Structure formats: structure tokens, C-alpha cells
Amino acid sequence: MNTSILPLPTLSEDHDEFPRDGHPDPAKSALFDPGKARAGGGGSLSPEQIEFYDTEGYVVLERLLDTADMQPFRDSVNVRVDEIAEELFRTGLISDRLETRPFETRLGDLFAELSDKDFLKYGRSWRDRLPGYFHLMSNPKILNTVESLIGAEIFANPVYNTRPKVPKVAAGAVPWHQDKSYWPGANANPVITVWVAMVDTNLENGCLHVWPRTHRQEVLSWHNEDRTGTGFTEIDSEHLKNAREVPLPVPAGSAILFNDRCVHMSTPNLSQAVRWSCDLRFQPTDQDPMVEHGAGFLARSKMRPDRVATLEDWMAERPEHG
Numbered sequence: 001m002n003t004s005i006l007p008l009p010t011l012s013e014d015h016d017e018f019p020r021d022g023h024p025d026p027a028k029s030a031l032f033d034p035g036k037a038r039a040g041g042g043g044s045l046s047p048e049q050i051e052f053y054d055t056e057g058y059v060v061l062e063r064l065l066d067t068a069d070m071q072p073f074r075d076s077v078n079v080r081v082d083e084i085a086e087e088l089f090r091t092g093l094i095s096d097r098l099e100t101r102p103f104e105t106r107l108g109d110l111f112a113e114l115s116d117k118d119f120l121k122y123g124r125s126w127r128d129r130l131p132g133y134f135h136l137m138s139n140p141k142i143l144n145t146v147e148s149l150i151g152a153e154i155f156a157n158p159v160y161n162t163r164p165k166v167p168k169v170a171a172g173a174v175p176w177h178q179d180k181s182y183w184p185g186a187n188a189n190p191v192i193t194v195w196v197a198m199v200d201t202n203l204e205n206g207c208l209h210v211w212p213r214t215h216r217q218e219v220l221s222w223h224n225e226d227r228t229g230t231g232f233t234e235i236d237s238e239h240l241k242n243a244r245e246v247p248l249p250v251p252a253g254s255a256i257l258f259n260d261r262c263v264h265m266s267t268p269n270l271s272q273a274v275r276w277s278c279d280l281r282f283q284p285t286d287q288d289p290m291v292e293h294g295a296g297f298l299a300r301s302k303m304r305p306d307r308v309a310t311l312e313d314w315m316a317e318r319p320e321h322g
């Protein structure tokens with residue numbers, strides 16, 4: 001990448017002015033309820049939202065995306081689900097492709113009589129190069145939220161996950177972790193996750209939970225868990241004694257922003273439907289592009305708008321246009 005012409009504003013890694021006792025400042029909380037927040041102006045964050053994010057380590061933007069914004073994602077998911085149904089049918093694992101089942105339940109229904117192992121053959125999360133995922137990562141409302149935090153030179157990190165959290169599959173529940181444990185050596189800061197609910201998420205279907213005010217600390221020691229068959233990174237238990245768990249149930253289209261040190265997890269899906277979500281990551285353009293995780297792309301640039309990657313660039317794994 002050669003897009004960073006000027007030094008760009010970044011959030012300081014060493015900045016540590018906030019208490020870590022896990023208790024939100026009641027005065028600030030009274031002024032601003034993150035569960036009710038909506039991003040204004042097509043996604044741009046208000047000063048209160050930015051302050052909440054800086055202090056608590058996350059911010060919830062209810063219904064950031066509308067149905068039209070989410071449709072390309074759903075179309076691409078449906079392509080993948082069709083392929084999976086076809087393969088299950090061809091190999092004799094199912095006798096019906098369930099083509100008429102709704103988006104919310106079809107994948108779960110396809111695997112209802114199959115094992116976790118059958119499901120995990122397709123991955124606990126998906127990172128296919130399908131157009132809907134590019135359109136989501138390039139959605140102006142999402143980029144506006146990120147621009148509010150890091151400025152207008154934005155690189156879409158190669159790590160994004162479409163999560164088909166299927167009922168009762170153990171790998172749906174994600175243990176307490178910091179995303180940075182997946183790239184401990186990467187010299188990128190901040191990496192901002194934009195976690196997008198593609199259906200309503202709640203306690204029953206395993207919504208996201210965060211531990212507030214954990215976002216400015218070192219990477220805590222962790223291990224790879226051995227319960228789900230996928231080796232999620234999991235923070236060692238000695239760090240979790242005083243964990244403060246804040247569940248974040250949100251309606252479809254909502255986004256939850258946090259950085260790669262914010263401790264978070266999700267619970268199992270005990271409902272009958274799939275808890276579809278997609279977690280995206282963004283960072284300033286002058287940071288480590290983490291090529292070992294794949295090819296990210298220049299998602300927005302006020303300095304070099306001509307270099308912003310198109311769908312064709314992304315499909316060809318070119319990080320920039322031209």
C-alpha cells in the first residue's frame with residue numbers, strides 16, 4: 001500500500017486516563033444511553049457517541065442499516081447456502097434442499113439432523129469473496145461511523161466474518177477474548193470492529209456481550225479452547241474473575257463498534273433460527289495491512305479517492321484501484 005501521504009490521526013495505544021473498575025460514570029451514562037443511540041447524518045457519530053466509545057470501549061448504533069443496505073449481504077449468503085444445500089444433497093446427507101425456507105431458518109434447518117462436525121466442515125465463520133460482503137464493507141453509513149473515529153483514510157482489514165450462528169452448534173458461542181489475540185504481532189492500531197446484526201439478536205439466540213473499559217489494556221494471556229472443535233482464543237480464567245458482562249441485544253441492522261482490545265464474547269444460540277451477523281474491521285491506512293490474513297482494501301480516502309478499491313479490485317484481491 002502506498003496511500004498514506006500524510007501522517008494520520010490514530011488513537012493512542014498508551015492513552016490511559018479512564019478508570020478500569022468497570023463501572024460507568026453515572027453522570028455520563030445518564031446523559032447518553034448507548035442502547036438507544038442512532039448514528040446521525042448517515043452514520044456519523046455524535047460527540048456523545050464518540051465520548052462513550054472512548055470511555056466505555058464500545059458503542060451501539062441501533063438500526064444503522066436499513067433493509068436495502070442489508071440486501072446485498074443476504075443475497076451473497078443465499079448463494080453460499082444454496083451451494084451448501086446442493087453439496088449436502090449430492091452427498092446424501094439430506095433429502096431436501098429446503099429452497100423455500102426463509103433466510104432466518106434455512107441453514108439451521110438444513111443441519112437440524114446433522115452433527116456439529118458436518119456443519120463445521122463449512123467453517124464457523126465465512127470469508128468468501130462474494131459481492132455482498134464488499135458492498136457491506138463499503139457501505140457509506142458504516143464508513144461514516146469509522147471516519148468519525150479515525151478520520152477519512154480508511155483501510156478495510158482483511159479479517160471479516162460472516163457468522164452463521166446455527167442453533168445448538170457449540171461453535172456458535174464465542175468465549176471471552178480480545179480480537180488482538182488473533183493477530184498479536186500486528187502493528188496496527190486502532191483496529192475497529194463494526195459488528196453488524198443481520199437479524200434481531202437477543203439473549204436467546206446469543207447476542208454479543210462486552211466487558212466495558214477493557215479496551216486500553218495489553219493483550220491478556222489466552223489459550224485455544226478445546227470445546228467447540230474450532231480452537232477459539234479464550235482469555236485465561238485468572239483474568240475473568242471480575243468480568244463485567246454487558247449483553248447487547250440489538251435489532252437487525254444495528255452495529256456495535258469496539259476495538260481489538262475490548263474483551264467480548266457471545267452465548268449459545270438456543271433459538272430455532274440462525275443468528276446471522278457479520279463482523280468487519282477497519283483501521284487507518286498507515287497501519288499494518290495484515291496480509292497474512294488476506295487482502296484488505298482501501299475503503300475510503302479523501303486524499304486519493306481515485307485509489308479506492310472497486311468491487312472488481314476486491315474480487316481480484318487488489319487492495320487499491322489503479
Ligand SMILES: O=C(O)CCC(=O)C(=O)O
Nearest residue numbers: 163174179195266277279
Ligand atoms: O458474533 C459473535 O458471536 C462473536 C463476534 C466476535 O467475537 C467478534 O466479532 O470478534
